[in-house]
Amino acid sequence: MSRRADLLDFAVLGLLHETPMHGYELRKRLNTALGAFRALSYGSLYPCLRELLGKGWIREATGAVEGPARGSTRARIVYELTADGKERFQTMADKAGPASWGDEEFDVHFAFFARTPTEVRLRILEGRRSRLEERLAIIREASVRNRERMDNYTAALQRHGEESTEREVRWLEELITAERKIRS
Numbered sequence: 001m002s003r004r005a006d007l008l009d010f011a012v013l014g015l016l017h018e019t020p021m022h023g024y025e026l027r028k029r030l031n032t033a034l035g036a037f038r039a040l041s042y043g044s045l046y047p048c049l050r051e052l053l054g055k056g057w058i059r060e061a062t063g064a065v066e067g068p069a070r071g072s073t074r075a076r077i078v079y080e081l082t083a084d085g086k087e088r089f090q091t092m093a094d095k096a097g098p099a100s101w102g103d104e105e106f107d108v109h110f111a112f113f114a115r116t117p118t119e120v121r122l123r124i125l126e127g128r129r130s131r132l133e134e135r136l137a138i139i140r141e142a143s144v145r146n147r148e149r150m151d152n153y154t155a156a157l158q159r160h161g162e163e164s165t166e167r168e169v170r171w172l173e174e175l176i177t178a179e180r181k182i183r184s
Contacts, residue, residue: 003099006092007108008048013081013089014112016058020080023049034108049079057085089115096120101127122179129172136165 011034015026027045052058059082062075081089093109093116100109106128113121139162143155150158 003105005048007105008044009052010089010092011108011111012045012048012052013057013085013092014108014115016079016081017086017089017112017115020061020078022076022078026079034111052079052085055084055088056082057088058082093117094120096123096127098127100124101131118179118183122176122183125172125176125179129169129176132165132169132172136162136169139165 008030011030012026015021015029015033021029023045026049030045049058053060058079061078061080093112096109099105101124106124109116109124116124139158143158143162147155
């Protein structure tokens with residue numbers, strides 16, 4: 001299974017941990033709340049849901065959804081987490097490694113930090129900070145090396161990337177400090 005598929009499983013289980021939802025609502029929440037899935041199609045979501053159903057991590061329930069005509073309702077399949085699904089989500093939330101420090105993976109893990117143990121949150125935050133500090137060093141080195149060859153727009157884009165990365169490193173430092181206070 002691909003990392004993106006694992007990440008989608010984690011995100012779906014995490015959202016269903018909050019509340020049961022139908023497919024449309026799940027897709028909407030994945031696209032808006034979890035930036036990693038901005039281009040998520042139903043062609044990706046429904047196979048994921050079928051797979052999660054097959055593993056017994058979610059189940060289908062029929063829920064009434066208000067229709068466009070006043071007072072009309074129609075049945076819609078609502079997905080909800082099973083006990084095994086809750087356990088699987090927690091197992092996934094408890095993991096922290098280099099993959100969880102990447103751009104897409106970090107955002108999804110961060111979205112579910114409330115259900116992630118403090119030591120795992122800290123490991124993810126520190127790993128992300130380290131990854132960004134490496135990126136920042138590369139950006140700065142390239143900027144110095146290529147300064148004379150860059151036009152104004154390329155230089156402005158380079159500065160923007162450097163400033164954005166610096167800002168995220170500062171934000172991570174604040175979060176790490178807060179996590180360490182919680183831990184002690």
